[in-house]
Amino acid sequence: MSRIAATFEKLKSADKKALIPFITAGDPDPTMTTPIMGALVQVGADIIELGVPFSDPMADGPTIQRASERALVHGVGLGDVLEMVSAFRQSDNETPVVLMGYANPIEAMGYENFSNQAQAAGVDGVLVVDYPPEESGDLTRQLNAQGIDSIFLLAPTTQQARMDTVARFASGYVYYVALKGVTGASHLDMQEVAKKLPEVRTHVKLPIGVGFGIRDGDTARAVADVADAVVIGSRLVEEIENAQPESVIADVGVLIRGIRQAMDAA
Amino acid sequence: MQMYEALKAYKLPDEQGHFGSYGGVFVAETLVYALEELRESYENVRKDADFIAEFEYELKHYVGRPSPVYHAKRLSEQVGGAQIWLKREDLNHTGAHKINNTVGQALLARKMGKKRVIAETGAGQHGVASATVAARYDMECVVYMGSEDIKRQASNVYRMKLLGASVVPVESGSKTLKDALNEAMRDWVTNVESTFYIIGTVAGPHPYPMMVRDFNSVVGRELRIQMPDEVGRQPDAIIACVGGGSNAIGAFYSYIEDKNVRLIGVEAAGFGIESGKHAATLCAGNPGVLHGNRTYLMQNDDGQITETHSISAGLDYPGVGPEHAWLKDSGRAEYVAVDDHEALEAFHALTRTEGIMPALESSHAVAYAMKLAPQMSKDAVLLVNLSGRGDKDMHTVAQASGITL
Incomplete structure (x- = not known):
């Protein structure tokens, strides 16, 4: 069983929901990524989404764009990100790691090469923002051959027929984008999410994570009530951006621990 | 006649917008529906004699x-x-030639009931052409432009403003055309129901490369x-x-x-x-x-x-x-x-x-x-x-x- 499936199974039997923090690899600098990942697991992260820096992150808001820019100042590329995952695996062989990013760095590395290296590094899932299922067949095959899950997005505008297409290609979990807009936007419409998820579940049998617009314990708790996983990205990246270098680990820990507690509260 | 037959043989892009291994639709899921809606609308007007007649009238009398x-x-x-x-x-x-395309896309936007158009621009020519048609067809117009380009093209920025458009400076990345395009995409994702994105060149996701080509x-x-x-x-x-x-x-x-x-x-x-x-x-x-x-x-x-x-x-x-x-x-x-x-x-x-x-x-x-x-x-x-x-x-x-x- 893959690490992702095992994680969801374990959580299910404990009657808990998955907490999935997102950070950009190499932000604020390359030496910090592995320690931050470790800290996230310590305070209750179940899966880590690791952003691969890209020069033109079209689907991201200003917060994650700036994180990408900070990482790119240090020249962090896909190869470096895979090394960071390897380093993380030295001390943690259980927590799934999902790479999230844009198509072109993977195109540049080549599908087969990337899939092999990702497997060797200990990557469990890959989410490519600008590969919708229709364009992702070749990569998905290569990834699956290496036992790596292909994670896909669903949006409020995704039509029912398309959910079936996504379900055909997806494994691990699917990621429901709770907002129309880019990452880091506000105004999460909980009613809309609560209404939409049962509809999604009739088409997609995988666990469903919800992200975009989750900023605190209350919104995380509300999402955890209806979804299988809560993804928190921009709010966490903001914390990293605003922290003093020496307190990044501590600040990140406080934020994620608080969200974990809110999610788990009876 | 032989030539006409020969022209008919060139049929790219395919239904998914591919020119061989190029083209396609590489966008986040949040934009997929908007592009499907656009593709359907465009396929309809492509065969619509009234639309074509209006486009040709505008090209003759306005352009x-x-x-x-x-x-x-x-x-x-x-x-x-x-x-x-x-x-x-x-x-x-x-x-410039840019107006051929913006007239076409603005007519399509109107047909789709969109009252707000957005555009990206580098030198400002496409921004001006978009602001021009927005004035002509009474639409709100927002133009994204890299802050570096705004400095280099002050008179075109003023032209767009005279035409009633708002020009939004883009401060991310290299602060030029590609970043303006990123920002326009972000606006579109956010306001997808009310907004038509007028792309200025034969790039972007399908159907843009085909549609912009056809209009030009x-x-x-x-x-x-x-x-x-x-x-x-x-x-x-x-x-x-x-x-x-x-x-x-x-x-x-x-x-x-x-x-x-x-x-x-x-x-x-x-x-x-x-x-x-x-x-x-x-x-x-x-x-x-x-x-x-x-x-x-x-x-x-x-x-x-x-x-x-x-x-x-x-x-x-x-x-x-x-x-x-x-x-x-x-x-x-x-x-x-x-x-x-x-x-x-x-x-x-x-x-x-x-x-x-x-x-x-x-x-x-x-x-x-x-x-x-x-x-x-x-x-x-x-x-x-x-x-x-x-x-x-x-x-x-x-x-x-x-x-x-």
Whole structure:
């Protein structure tokens, strides 16, 4: 069983929901990524989404764009990100790691090469923002051959027929984008999410994570009530951006621990 | 009739928007529905006689089409060899070919019931053309423009504001065209129900490369009639500058199946290809995925998009339309590059011999015609698509000559 499936199974039997923090690899600098990942697991992260820096992150808001820019100042590329995952695996062989990013760095590395290296590094899932299922067949095959899950997005505008297409290609979990807009936007419409998820579940049998617009314990708790996983990205990246270098680990820990507690509260 | 049949044989893109391995729809899920809606609407108007009639009426009475072809006799004499002819897109309303496309897309937006249009712009020509049609059809217009470009193109920014558009400075990345495109995409994702995104070139996700090509293909259709009328036959070669490639594809499209006509795209070599500071994507880049399609890109080994340079802001883009990528690989079109210096020389040459001031973008095409003509006989005919006029470039040209206006 893959690490992702095992994680969801374990959580299910404990009657808990998955907490999935997102950070950009190499932000604020390359030496910090592995320690931050470790800290996230310590305070209750179940899966880590690791952003691969890209020069033109079209689907991201200003917060994650700036994180990408900070990482790119240090020249962090896909190869470096895979090394960071390897380093993380030295001390943690259980927590799934999902790479999230844009198509072109993977195109540049080549599908087969990337899939092999990702497997060797200990990557469990890959989410490519600008590969919708229709364009992702070749990569998905290569990834699956290496036992790596292909994670896909669903949006409020995704039509029912398309959910079936996504379900055909997806494994691990699917990621429901709770907002129309880019990452880091506000105004999460909980009613809309609560209404939409049962509809999604009739088409997609995988666990469903919800992200975009989750900023605190209350919104995380509300999402955890209806979804299988809560993804928190921009709010966490903001914390990293605003922290003093020496307190990044501590600040990140406080934020994620608080969200974990809110999610788990009876 | 034989030609008509031959033209019908060229059917790209396929249903998913692919030109061979290029093109496609590489966007986040949040945009997929909007693109499907756009594709359906466009497929409908493509077959709608009323829509086509209205588009043609607007092109004639508002844009001022057909644009003439002009024999640049003095330039041809000075250069020697082939006869150089110009397709005068510079005479269109707003001074460039860009208006052909914005009229088409604005009519489609109106048909789809969208009251707000957004656009990205580099030099400002597409922004002006979008603001123009927004005024004409009573739509709200927001133009995204890199803050670096805003500094370089102050008069076009003012033109857009006069036309009632708001111009939003983009501070991310390199603060130029590609970043403006990213930002416009973000706006579209957020306001997808009310908003129509008018992309200014033959790039972006399907159906944009096809749709923008179709709206600009009026150029080639006119040429097919005009050239036999003027010189008794089709030209030996058509030469057009290529940034994203919308004017070039507009001129090339009707000739793709006509193998007797060479199709030559001229990219911006900036400070020279070997300097690394250029925008000659097809000549020196390699394939990848950016802005919704697979095409040639300027990128580093990590797949990060690199910054480009050209004296002409309209060619200063790290990608290129996917149909051009296909035309290059298939060998049907040739792509060459002309540097800043050669483009400036061509600008001055055409200005002084013909009294026609070309846009710096179009000057690249003129420059290549001036290189090619002497290698050909006096009976040969080169057709340059003069995609825009150079008034907007006064400051850049003056600066290059060390003059402050």
